[in-house]
Amino acid sequence: MRLSRYFLPVLKENPAEAQIVSHRYMLRAGMIKQQAAGIYSWLPLGYRVLKRIEQIVHEEQARAGHIPLLMPTLQPADLWRESGRYDDYGQEMLRITDRQKREMLYGPTNEEMITDIFRSHVSSYKDLPLTLYHIQWKFRDEMRPRFGVMRGREFLMKDGYNFDVDKAAALHAYNRHMVSYLRTYERMGLTAIPMRADSGPIGGDDTHEFLVLAATGESEVFYDSAVTELKLGSREVDYDDREAVAAVCAEFTTLYARTDETHDAALFETIPEERRKSARGIEVGQIFYFGTKYSEAMGATVVTPDGSRVPVEMGSHGIGVSRLLGAIIEANHDDKGIIWPEGVTPFAVGIVNLKQGDTATDSACAALYQALTAKGLEPLYDDRDERAGAKFATMDLIGLPWRITVGPRGLGNGVVELTSRRTGVSEEMSLEMAVDRVVQIYAEIA
Amino acid sequence: MRLSRYFLPVLKENPAEAQIVSHRYMLRAGMIKQQAAGIYSWLPLGYRVLKRIEQIVHEEQARAGHIPLLMPTLQPADLWRESGRYDDYGQEMLRITDRQKREMLYGPTNEEMITDIFRSHVSSYKDLPLTLYHIQWKFRDEMRPRFGVMRGREFLMKDGYNFDVDKAAALHAYNRHMVSYLRTYERMGLTAIPMRADSGPIGGDDTHEFLVLAATGESEVFYDSAVTELKLGSREVDYDDREAVAAVCAEFTTLYARTDETHDAALFETIPEERRKSARGIEVGQIFYFGTKYSEAMGATVVTPDGSRVPVEMGSHGIGVSRLLGAIIEANHDDKGIIWPEGVTPFAVGIVNLKQGDTATDSACAALYQALTAKGLEPLYDDRDERAGAKFATMDLIGLPWRITVGPRGLGNGVVELTSRRTGVSEEMSLEMAVDRVVQIYAEIA
Numbered sequence: 001m002r003l004s005r006y007f008l009p010v011l012k013e014n015p016a017e018a019q020i021v022s023h024r025y026m027l028r029a030g031m032i033k034q035q036a037a038g039i040y041s042w043l044p045l046g047y048r049v050l051k052r053i054e055q056i057v058h059e060e061q062a063r064a065g066h067i068p069l070l071m072p073t074l075q076p077a078d079l080w081r082e083s084g085r086y087d088d089y090g091q092e093m094l095r096i097t098d099r100q101k102r103e104m105l106y107g108p109t110n111e112e113m114i115t116d117i118f119r120s121h122v123s124s125y126k127d128l129p130l131t132l133y134h135i136q137w138k139f140r141d142e143m144r145p146r147f148g149v150m151r152g153r154e155f156l157m158k159d160g161y162n163f164d165v166d167k168a169a170a171l172h173a174y175n176r177h178m179v180s181y182l183r184t185y186e187r188m189g190l191t192a193i194p195m196r197a198d199s200g201p202i203g204g205d206d207t208h209e210f211l212v213l214a215a216t217g218e219s220e221v222f223y224d225s226a227v228t229e230l231k232l233g234s235r236e237v238d239y240d241d242r243e244a245v246a247a248v249c250a251e252f253t254t255l256y257a258r259t260d261e262t263h264d265a266a267l268f269e270t271i272p273e274e275r276r277k278s279a280r281g282i283e284v285g286q287i288f289y290f291g292t293k294y295s296e297a298m299g300a301t302v303v304t305p306d307g308s309r310v311p312v313e314m315g316s317h318g319i320g321v322s323r324l325l326g327a328i329i330e331a332n333h334d335d336k337g338i339i340w341p342e343g344v345t346p347f348a349v350g351i352v353n354l355k356q357g358d359t360a361t362d363s364a365c366a367a368l369y370q371a372l373t374a375k376g377l378e379p380l381y382d383d384r385d386e387r388a389g390a391k392f393a394t395m396d397l398i399g400l401p402w403r404i405t406v407g408p409r410g411l412g413n414g415v416v417e418l419t420s421r422r423t424g425v426s427e428e429m430s431l432e433m434a435v436d437r438v439v440q441i442y443a444e445i446a
Numbered sequence: 447m448r449l450s451r452y453f454l455p456v457l458k459e460n461p462a463e464a465q466i467v468s469h470r471y472m473l474r475a476g477m478i479k480q481q482a483a484g485i486y487s488w489l490p491l492g493y494r495v496l497k498r499i500e501q502i503v504h505e506e507q508a509r510a511g512h513i514p515l516l517m518p519t520l521q522p523a524d525l526w527r528e529s530g531r532y533d534d535y536g537q538e539m540l541r542i543t544d545r546q547k548r549e550m551l552y553g554p555t556n557e558e559m560i561t562d563i564f565r566s567h568v569s570s571y572k573d574l575p576l577t578l579y580h581i582q583w584k585f586r587d588e589m590r591p592r593f594g595v596m597r598g599r600e601f602l603m604k605d606g607y608n609f610d611v612d613k614a615a616a617l618h619a620y621n622r623h624m625v626s627y628l629r630t631y632e633r634m635g636l637t638a639i640p641m642r643a644d645s646g647p648i649g650g651d652d653t654h655e656f657l658v659l660a661a662t663g664e665s666e667v668f669y670d671s672a673v674t675e676l677k678l679g680s681r682e683v684d685y686d687d688r689e690a691v692a693a694v695c696a697e698f699t700t701l702y703a704r705t706d707e708t709h710d711a712a713l714f715e716t717i718p719e720e721r722r723k724s725a726r727g728i729e730v731g732q733i734f735y736f737g738t739k740y741s742e743a744m745g746a747t748v749v750t751p752d753g754s755r756v757p758v759e760m761g762s763h764g765i766g767v768s769r770l771l772g773a774i775i776e777a778n779h780d781d782k783g784i785i786w787p788e789g790v791t792p793f794a795v796g797i798v799n800l801k802q803g804d805t806a807t808d809s810a811c812a813a814l815y816q817a818l819t820a821k822g823l824e825p826l827y828d829d830r831d832e833r834a835g836a837k838f839a840t841m842d843l844i845g846l847p848w849r850i851t852v853g854p855r856g857l858g859n860g861v862v863e864l865t866s867r868r869t870g871v872s873e874e875m876s877l878e879m880a881v882d883r884v885v886q887i888y889a890e891i892a
Contacts, residue, residue, distance in 0.1 A: 033563055035518055035521065036548070039518045039521075047516045073583055096552075113487065137518075
C-alpha cells in the first residue's frame with residue numbers, strides 16, 4: 001500500500017479522553033474513531049489488525065477441529081426466556097422492540113442460540129463430538145464504557161460451544177480449547193496465562209481466564225512467576241489425543257495462577273517468596289465447562305450408545321477479539337508508539353523514501369515494494385513528499401516491526417537500511433538482502 | 447473436511463415455509479436456520495459461501511484502489527438528524543434506546559457515519575481521491591421479510607463511499623465502481639446487468655442497479671437481449687485511466703436496460719422486436735452519484751487547489767452480499783439441488799467413498815484428499831457409512847461443482863470417476879489425472 005493513496009489519519013496531539021496507552025495510540029495512529037460511547041469505527045489500519053487477529057483465531061480453531069458458522073447479532077427474547085437469563089441479565093442487555101412489537105435483544109453471548117441450533121438438528125451421539133464457533137459483534141450496555149476498545153459496548157468476540165456425549169468428552173473439549181487458545185495468543189506475541197477463575201453469569205464448574213499481565217489491567221492476579229516462562233512453542237499437539245492434550249493443560253495450570261476471585265492466600269504462601277507475584281492483568285479469553293445447564297433447560301438431548309436419552313454436555317469458550325488489540329498494545333509499546341508483534345502487524349514492513357522525486361530513490365523503492373509484494377509481504381510505502389523526521393515519527397507511531405529506509409546516499413553505496421522497531425537497531429545491506437531478511441523473519445513465524 | 451466431523455444438517459423434506467427455490471435449497475442443504483422473522487444463522491456450509499463471496503468483493507475492491515474499514519452496526523440518532531434522514535426513514539429503521547436513554551439505531555446504511563469520519567480527518571484536495579468501504583451487517587425492519595436471505599431484516603452488505611474534489615472525479619469513481627462490480631459478479635458466475643434506476647431514499651442524480659435475471663425476481667425489467675451477451679472477461683482495466691474506465695461503462699450501458707421505475711416505452715419500441723425483452727430481475731447491487739447532498743448537510747468540505755473551500759463530491763455503492771447467495775442459487779440450480787459456480791463453491795470438490803471400511807478404497811480417498819489439499823483445494827470427503835445413493839443425493843443437493851467417486855471396482859481398473867454437477871457427465875481416469883483436472887479447472891478461474 002502506498003501511503004499517498006491510503007487513509008491513515010494520524011494525530012500529533014494526545015487525545016484528552018484517552019486514559020490508557022493503548023487507547024491513546026489507537027486514536028493517534030488513526031486506527032479507531034469513537035462514534036458513540038463505547039462504539040467505534042475501525043479505520044483502515046485498525047481494521048487490518050482486527051482481520052489479522054480474526055485470521056489467527058480461525059486458523060487455530062480449524063487446527064483443533066472446531067467448525068465455524070455465524071449467528072446473527074439480534075436474537076428473539078423468547079429464546080432467553082427458556083434459559084431464564086432474559087430476566088437475570090439486567091441492564092447490560094440491550095433490549096429492542098421491533099415494528100411488530102416483538103421483543104428482541106442484541107446478543108451479548110450465544111449459549112441459548114447455539115443450543116437452539118443444536119437441538120433442531122442433532123439427536124444422536126453419532127454426530128458428536130461437535131464444537132461450533134463464530135466471530136461476531138456483541139453488545140453489552142456497560143454503565144461506564146472506557147479504555148477504548150478494551151471495554152467497549154459493541155465488541156467483537158469469538159465464542160465457541162462444545163457438545164459432547166459425556167463429561168469426560170466435554171472436559172476433553174475444554175482442554176482442547178485451552179491448548180488452542182495458548183497457541184492463538186502465542187502467535188499474537190502475547191503471554192496469556194490461564195488462571196482459575198469464577199464463572200459469573202454463564203454458570204459452570206470449571207473455568208479459566210486467560211490474562212495478559214499489564215499495569216493497566218482491570219483484574220488483580222496472583223501467580224508463581226515460573227508460570228510466565230511456560231511456552232507452547234512449535235510443538236505439535238494431536239487434538240484428538242485426550243491424554244496428550246490434558247498433559248499440556250496440566251503443564252500450564254499446575255503452577256499457582258489465580259484471579260482475585262479465586263485467590264487462596266494460604267496456598268499462595270506455599271510458593272517460594274521470590275516467585276510469589278501479584279500484578280494486574282487484562283482478560284483476553286475465558287473457557288467454561290458447564291455441563292447440562294443449558295441443554296436441560298432447553299431440551300437439547302442426544303441418544304447414547306445404550307439407547308438412553310441424555311441432555312448433551314456443553315461448555316463455552318470465548319476470545320475477546322477486538323479487546324485483544326488493546327491488550328497487545330498495552331504489552332507492546334514504547335514512548336514513540338506501538339510495536340506490533342510480527343504475527344499481527346497491519347503491514348509486514350514499512351518503506352521510507354528519504355527523497356521523494358529523486359529518480360534513483362523512487363525506483364529503488366518501487367523495486368523493493370515489488371519484491372516484497374511478490375513474496376506475499378505487503379509493505380506500507382511512505383511515498384509522501386514529507387521530511388524524513390515526519391516519516392520516521394509516523395512509522396514509529398504505527399509500529400510496523402521492520403522499516404527499510406531508502407535514500408540517495410545509501411544507494412550511492414549500494415545499501416538500504418533495515419531497522420527493527422523493537423530494538424531500534426539499524427543495519428545497512430543491499431536491497432536484495434533486506435528483502436531476504438524480512439522474508440526469512442516472517443517465514444519463521446508462519 | 448471430512449463429512450463425519452462436519453455439521454451439515456441436510457433436510458429430506460421440502461420446508462413448508464419456503465416459497466422460492468433458493469430459500470428451499472438453502473434450508474435443505476443445511477446452509478441457514480431462521481432465528482426470527484428475517485433473521486438467520488449461517489450454518490457452516492452457508493457461512494463458507496458467504497465468506498467466499500466476501501473475499502471476492504474484497505479482492506475486486508482492492509484492485510480498484512478502494513480502502514476497507516469497518517463501521518459499527520449501531521449508530522447514534524443525532525448523526526442522522528444532521529442529514530434529516532432520522533425523521534424521513536420511517537419504520538424500516540430499527541430505533542433503539544440504551545440504558546442512558548440515548549437514542550440509537552441499527553444502521554440500515556452508512557452515508558452519515560462515513561461523512562462524519564471524512565469531515566473529522568480530511569480537509570484538503572491533496573488527500574483525494576478517496577474511496578472507503580466496509581462489509582458489515584445492516585438491519586432494515588421490513589414489514590414482510592420473505593424469501594429467506596433474499597429479503598431478510600439483518601443482512602450483510604458491502605457499502606462504499608467515494609470522496610472527490612469535483613464532479614468529474616466523482617463520476618470517475620462511479621464508473622470505477624461499475625467496472626469493479628461487473629468483475630465481481632462475473633467471478634461469482636453471475637450475469638448482472640447494470641440498469642438505469644431510480645435513486646430512492648439515498649437521493650442522487652445518477653444511479654444504476656445491477657440485476658440478475660430470474661423468474662423469482664422482485665423487479666420488472668426491460669432490456670435489449672444483446673445486453674446479456676456482454677462480458678468483461680479477463681481484460682485488464684487500468685482503474686486510474688478515466689477514459690478506459692468510461693469506455694467499459696459505455697459498452698455496458700448503451701444498450702437499453704431499465705427497471706420499471708425508469709422504463710421508457712417509446713424508446714424501448716425502437717429496439718428490433720426480436721431483441722426486445724421484459725423479465726423479472728433480482729437486484730444484487732446499486733451505485734449512486736449524489737454529489738454534495740450529505741457533505742453540504744454535514745459540513746464535509748475540502749480546500750481546492752485554488753484555495754477555495756467546497757463541499758466534497760460523493761457517491762455510495764452497494765453490493766448485497768448475503769442476498770447474493772439467494773441470487774446465485776436462483777440462477778444456478780436444477781431439480782436435485784444447487785449448482786455452485788466454481789468461484790463461490792463452499793468446497794472445491796466432493797469425494798464420495800463408495801465402500802467405507804474397505805482398506806483400498808479408504809486409502810485411495812485419503813490419498814486423494816491429501817493431494818487436493820496440498821494443491822490448496824479443500825475437498826468435502828463423504829466418509830460416512832452410508833449407501834452410495836444417499837451420498838450422491840447429498841452431493842447433488844449441496845451442489846459442489848465437481849465430484850470424485852472412488853470405489854473398489856474402479857480402483858481395480860486403476861480409475862476413479864470425475865463428475866460435473868452442471869452437466870452430469872462422468873469420466874473415468876486415474877486418481878492423479880482427476881486431481882490434475884480439478885487443479886486446472888480452478889487455476890483457470892483464479
